[in-house]
Amino acid sequence: MQGRETLDYEIARMFYSSGLPFHFARNPHYKKAFAFACNNFISGYKLPGYNKLRTTLLENERRHVDKLLEPIRNSWSQKGVTIVSDGWSDPQRRPLINFMAVTESGPMAAGLIIESEFPSIYWTPCVVHTLNLALKNICAAKNTERNSTVYEECSWITKIAEDVMLIMNFIMCHSMRLLIFHSFNSLQLISIAPTRFASTIVMLKRFRELKKGLQEMVISDKWNSYKDDDVEKAKLVREKLLDVSWWDKVDYILSFTSPIYDVLRKMDTDASTLHVVYEMWDSMIENVRKVIYKYERKTESEVSTFYEVVHSILVDQWTKSSKPLHCLAHSLNPRYYSHEWLSEDASRVRPHQDVEITRERMKCFRKYFVDVDVRRRVNVEFASFSDGREGFDDIDSLGDRGRIDAKSWWLTHGAHAPLLQQVALKLLGQPCSSSCSERNWSTYSFIHSLKRNKMTPERNWSTYSFIHSLKRNKMTPERAKDLVFIHSNLRLISRSSPQYHEGETKTWDIAGDAFEFLDEGGCGILEVANLSLDEPELEAIFFNDDGGQEGGASH
Structure with a gap:
């Protein structure tokens, strides 16, 4: 028992002396590290030091995370990908743009520069x-x-x-x-x-x-x-x-x-x-x-x-915000052709009967299918789909329109319209907000602010106010970018795991790594991004010392 208590206190002192947030105790990698150490005797093991953490291990982890993201990248050609971006500026008002690639598999940080010459890309x-x-x-x-x-x-x-x-x-x-x-x-x-x-x-x-x-x-x-x-x-x-x-x-x-x-x-x-x-x-x-x-x-x-x-x-x-892509995606949702949806409101009409939607859909078809003959085939496929004929007229195809999700419907019944199916499967997997990109900024600025790290504007451009300043950690811009890449993507990957939604590591990253209060004290500031509107249940809870949830103050 004495050995357990000694280890507990040493871990606690690590938190207290380094100013680690208590929320860090919910980090799954923290838990895995100590669990592995307790269950495996590694003779002569030495903890990684200052230099190894910021050089060898950092470089190896960058490659490891890259491999973890490979299945997501491989799905882009089939599922399509949305590039979301959000702007920021440093203390000298120099603009920074954060790009992220998003599919139905989840977002991932991407250092892509989007050029206007790509004709098949739609901005929404x-x-x-x-x-x-x-x-x-x-x-x-x-x-x-x-x-x-x-x-x-x-x-x-x-x-x-x-x-x-x-x-x-x-x-x-x-x-x-x-x-x-x-x-x-x-x-x-x-x-x-x-x-x-x-x-x-x-x-x-x-x-x-x-x-x-x-x-x-x-x-x-x-x-x-x-x-x-x-x-x-x-x-x-x-x-x-x-x-x-x-x-x-x-x-x-x-x-x-x-x-x-x-x-x-x-x-x-x-x-x-x-x-x-x-x-x-x-x-x-x-x-x-x-x-x-x-x-x-x-x-x-x-x-x-x-x-x-x-x-x-x-x-x-x-x-101002509506784009042809919204109308095309709406047109390809089988639910909007179903009896269930149409009967909910007498004023509703099928998408192909709406003048605005039809006009905007045709704009997309002309942009995506430049070849006239190919576009004519797509129009014929759309006619069959929207009218429920020539392969789309069987009882399951018609009955499933209002009962299963759009993507499952196209995977199950869309083979009769291969060109249209390809477009549908890409569009039906896309988000329409840049929320993940905004949450990523909170990685850069919310965790360790300029005030906490005393980061100079000159250094801020390369690290985006992230984790530790160059002066403190002597990090090159390249290492700082690797750290941002690893940090962001490990969190995004974690959100796709079952453990993220239950148990001791549930929503471990939501509260961030730090929070501040108004100077007057007592009134919490609900900050941008880390606590998003997709986590409303966390607006009025906090975590107790044992990892349980209690009603109380909002983050």
Whole structure:
């Protein structure tokens, strides 16, 4: 028993003395290393030293990770590949662009430069970013001459968000008020980084969850008897939190933005979504309309000025981001030809009967199939597929359209249209957001910030604020790039393993390797990328010392 305790304490001292985050204890490679050492007697073994870690082992691991990625690269010719990118700039405002290759097998970091001369490549904007811009214009409308109508209709939302920030700052900036807050609430207030997707909505959602505790707080004797700070502001906070109409507005904001937020969450993943985004956007707008009309108690024939403004924002963003590729992917989704889907709404039509979708699909066909004879064959194949004839008319083919996923359908029934099947299998495996690329930036900047590593701008370009500065580790740019490659891809590979979704190493990389708090203390900052909208269950949990999950503060 004494030997076990001694080892435990030595490991703990390693954490304490080096400033390692406690979350590192969930790292599967940390666990594997000690498990291997305990189960295998290796005579004369010496731990790898400073030089070996940053030279020989680093180079060998780069080659090892390259081999692990080989199956993904080999699938590109069959499944297709999406190159996602995201921009960043260093302290001297020099631009950096992060490229990643994504298929249905998952993303992988790629150092590819995309040239405009490749005619078969389609550029599509990140749908998550597009939705975030729409939410930003609705929830934080700017008071400009060109935006006057939007500001007039939406400024009340900005006022509610400002009220929430005022209340949060008042509580956070007064230690006694913060202590009172904690006595009535188990969850933390969170301040959302402005670059975070749907920042205002995420903040309001958390604030709404705290409603009961906040109201109990301001009517308590503790709150009313404390007079050592701004009494007038404390009175204003109390009035806001007890104002029924104010909370009604908070609920209304969360209600009509819920369809937008839900789509944003579904798109903010590495999953294949290119073939569903067109229909999801249409349904989203209709669901927003229903909520607004219900709240305003308007009939279908009446006009809602507020909805007209919200609708124009959403349509404008879709118009800017919609590309022919979205329409082609929509056209190749067999579900949209099924009786099940069509019967859900009388206004729905099959994709080949929609003028816009047909026009955009033909643009793609002309781009992908330059040869007229080949393109004519593709058109014939599409006609057979869309009309359910000549190989697509058997009972299983028609019945499976609305019952199995699109890619499985094409693998099972698509052999009768080989050219179209090839295109479908590639498109149906593509994402429509750059979320994985944005999470990769968090590898570079979130883990070890410039402040922590004292990285100079000159060194920042080669390491992207990653792990340890060149000065500290004497790393060449080439080694730094290898380290970024290994770090990013080991995490991405890990996310595809069963162990990532269960057991002690479940979602081991989600909390990142570090987190910071506001200077005033007590209010966690929900940062970009590492905690993504595809992990909503982690918005209100933390991990206890034994690796279990408890309700509590958000990361």
